[in-house]
Amino acid sequence: MTSRYARLLFTPAVQRHQERNGSRRAYARMEAGGGDTDRLGPAEAAFVASRTSFYLASVGSTGWPYVQHRGGPPGFLRVVDDRTLAFAEYRGNRQYITTGNLDGDDRVSLLLMDYPNAARLKILGRARTVPLGDRGTDAGPTVPDGYRAVVERTMVIDVEAYDWNCPQHIEARYTLAELEEVLEPIRDRMARLEAENAALRKAVPEGAVPGGPGGEG
Known part of the structure; x- marks a missing residue:
């Protein structure tokens, strides 16, 4: 912390x-x-860049907190520099609760999870929305190549502080892509074993019994 x-x-x-x-x-x-704001280091930047989702909390004028999920391919939450994050706001249900909350209070909290490795990163920051095509921001492109989504605006977050939180009680969960990565070496080993078994069956004549007539007793 x-x-x-x-x-x-x-x-x-x-x-x-x-x-x-x-x-x-x-x-x-x-x-x-x-009392200076925190700077994201290489570990934090790599963790952010590899996330496919995170949770974003803001507070409205009624005082009630609001938490929403944001998702996309790895890289959709971009580290602009060691004090700035940005992501594209994709068109969704058009409730605009977070966007409206930021009009009165720009403070937000992000929760980034890595379920397979039982890790989580909490980030405090101040967020602002930037219209598309606004040249006054250095956020740069925030939509990974080839990702199909309708982008309405860019959200830029100035990082205030962060904390690597306790991994206790984080249940291991895997996305399909993460499962493929874990299962790939297992599948490769199974394929090699099947090939070896096929070669052995081919080398032994059908019906032959190891140690039988003509073999070693």
Whole structure:
């Protein structure tokens, strides 16, 4: 956990609960440090670039939090630089809840999951929408080549802080693509074994019994 992440989320109320439950001293040490925004490192950038989905939370004027799922091929959530993320807003059900929430409060939280490897990355940031074709943004292309989707706008997120969260209780789940990657060496081994068995059957005459007449006793 970065000190910036702790400083943003460990409010006085949170600290009181940490004190009551014996974790305050350890977390207090994590808060020590500068107040600058976090910079995404190579591990964070690689993790973001390989995700095919994430969860995005915002808060509306009623005070209610709203969480939605965003998905696409690897690379649809792009690391523009070590402090900026961007992704294309594909046309969906046209409720525009997140877009409307950002008009009043630009703070968002992202949850990125890697179920096969039991890893998750939480990111805090400030989001803004950018019209298509707006040359005032350096977000660049956010739609991977060949992906069929109707893009309405680009969302750019300025990263404030992040935290690699505890992997406990993450159940291993696999997408079809991830299963193919895991099963490929198993299928290759099965194919080799089947080829070896076929060669052995061909080498032994049909009906012959190893160790029978004419063989070693």
